[in-house]
Amino acid sequence: QLSSTFYDTSCPRALVAIKSGVAAAVSSDPRMGASLLRLHFHDCFVQGCDASVLLTGMEQNAGPNVGSLRGFGVIDNIKTQLESVCKQTVSCADILTVAARDSVVALGGPSWTVPLGRRDSTTASASLANSDLPGPSSSRSQLEAALLKKNLNTVDMVALSGAHTIGKAQCSNFRTRIYGGDTNINTAFATSLKANCPQSGGNTNLANLDTMTPNAFDNAYYTNLLSQKGLLHSDQVLFNNETTDNTVRNFASNAAAFSSAFTTAMIKMGNIAPLTGTQGQIRLSCSKVNS
Numbered sequence: 001q002l003s004s005t006f007y008d009t010s011c012p013r014a015l016v017a018i019k020s021g022v023a024a025a026v027s028s029d030p031r032m033g034a035s036l037l038r039l040h041f042h043d044c045f046v047q048g049c050d051a052s053v054l055l056t057g058m059e060q061n062a063g064p065n066v067g068s069l070r071g072f073g074v075i076d077n078i079k080t081q082l083e084s085v086c087k088q089t090v091s092c093a094d095i096l097t098v099a100a101r102d103s104v105v106a107l108g109g110p111s112w113t114v115p116l117g118r119r120d121s122t123t124a125s126a127s128l129a130n131s132d133l134p135g136p137s138s139s140r141s142q143l144e145a146a147l148l149k150k151n152l153n154t155v156d157m158v159a160l161s162g163a164h165t166i167g168k169a170q171c172s173n174f175r176t177r178i179y180g181g182d183t184n185i186n187t188a189f190a191t192s193l194k195a196n197c198p199q200s201g202g203n204t205n206l207a208n209l210d211t212m213t214p215n216a217f218d219n220a221y222y223t224n225l226l227s228q229k230g231l232l233h234s235d236q237v238l239f240n241n242e243t244t245d246n247t248v249r250n251f252a253s254n255a256a257a258f259s260s261a262f263t264t265a266m267i268k269m270g271n272i273a274p275l276t277g278t279q280g281q282i283r284l285s286c287s288k289v290n291s
């Protein structure tokens, strides 16, 4: 059972330290907010929110993760600082969960209270990451199935995808979409993306997931979908003459509705299969299991 007051006596400075570590990192590199948010998502979907994604190797080498995840150094720095004030007390899984919330806040998004008390895994698995993380070419029903497997419903799915209001994606993840693979893409938008994402080569070249406000956590992601300017195939399937269209319209026109659905879904995602009590361990260093 997680509790928002978990560190109130054991490490009262924990939340402030995480917030200031995240704020410093995001102010020198706004994209870091996006990277930390994604790290938390990729953690929670594989074995639960247990910091398995932070262990060097293993899960980090899975398809959706390799050459793509960022932010490990920020988490390591925060952990080092917390170890100096509260020895072996604050888990890496909780640091990552709070850092995801603080990232959203640092980029102008909503805040919420984070339940705490997760412990850290002693294992990680690349094959589990490959099977449980949805990919950018997923259909809407594939996305729904991947989220349902984690007890997240369709509204949660549309809301969580709104995280793509910040951050970037590599050319290899949207090339098919802009070169005729999809018909539900704005022509001028596709043309503009081709300049930095050639048909061959340039696999790691980046484009903003939100073409309007890439460094602001707002509801512009949904407005983009209304004009077929979703960057990934898996973004545009949410607005494609389907049952999720009305939710997209609602979030595009009502920022408060999006904020409320997003915070609800983030808390649900943060509650996926945590290790608690005496399960797992409190790592001393987030990148490796205690020796």
Ligand code: HEM
Pocket: 031, 033, 034, 035, 036, 037, 038, 041, 067, 068, 069, 070, 134, 135, 136, 137, 138, 143, 160, 161, 163, 164, 166, 167, 168, 169, 170, 171, 173, 209, 232, 234
């Ligand atoms: C619904 C299924 C999802 C799919 C298929 C998906 C897929 C992707 C892909 C392919 C990228 C680009 C990676 C790269 O090119 O290196 C990306 C980036 C990102 N994703 Fe997702 N994602 C999904 C859901 C989520 C969720 C639930 C969150 C968080 C709540 C999230 C947050 C992000 C962020 C913030 C970035 C940008 C990261 C950065 O700039 O470093 N995504 N996603």
Ligand SMILES: [Ca+2]
Pocket: 042, 043, 044, 045, 046, 047, 048, 049, 050, 051, 052, 053
């Ligand atoms: Ca995990």
Ligand SMILES: [Ca+2]
Pocket: 165, 166, 210, 212, 213, 214, 215, 216, 217, 218, 219, 220, 221
């Ligand atoms: Ca935005």
